[in-house]
Amino acid sequence: MNTNRLDVLTDFEECPCTGGTLDKLVQPAIMVVLTEGPSHGYRLVERVGAMSLSGGQKPNASGVYRVLKQMEARGLVASSWTFSESGPAKRSYQLTPAGEACLKRWIATLTAYRDGISALLKAARKAVDTDP
Secondary structure: OOOOHHHHHHOOOOOHHHOOOOHHHHHHHHHHHHOOOOEEHHHHHHHHHHOOOOOOOOOOHHHHHHHHHHHHHOOOEEEEEEEEOOEEEEEEEEEOHHHHHHHHHHHHHHHHHHHHHHHHHHHHHHHHHOOO
16 A cells, blocks of 8 residues: 555644643643642543643543542642532542642743743744745
8 A cells, every 4th residue: 555655744633743742731730720729620620621731622531530649649639528419429639738849840840841842943943944
């Protein structure tokens, strides 16, 4: 089967260039949401999805829950069950002091990412705008 190279190059749905592989930004996004107070998982998924981290794509809910579990194991968040007469019990998450310290470190890391991405973007624009 002969595959046209142009077809391969223009099929970007699964390509990292779409921004769909920015999973590592889910953790600081969760932390930012939790600075406003405790929240249950579904609400966290909604709030993180409302942040435009990856071109408006909503995060995978199971991925958010997986990150929450990892964060809890590391002591960055704490969870407890909340019960309601009108619905099922929900696990509520809150940021711990260790989580707040981690978020402060994320600020430095994200600032460095932003600076690196700005430099990369400038170089990429220059490379594309340059005549061969």
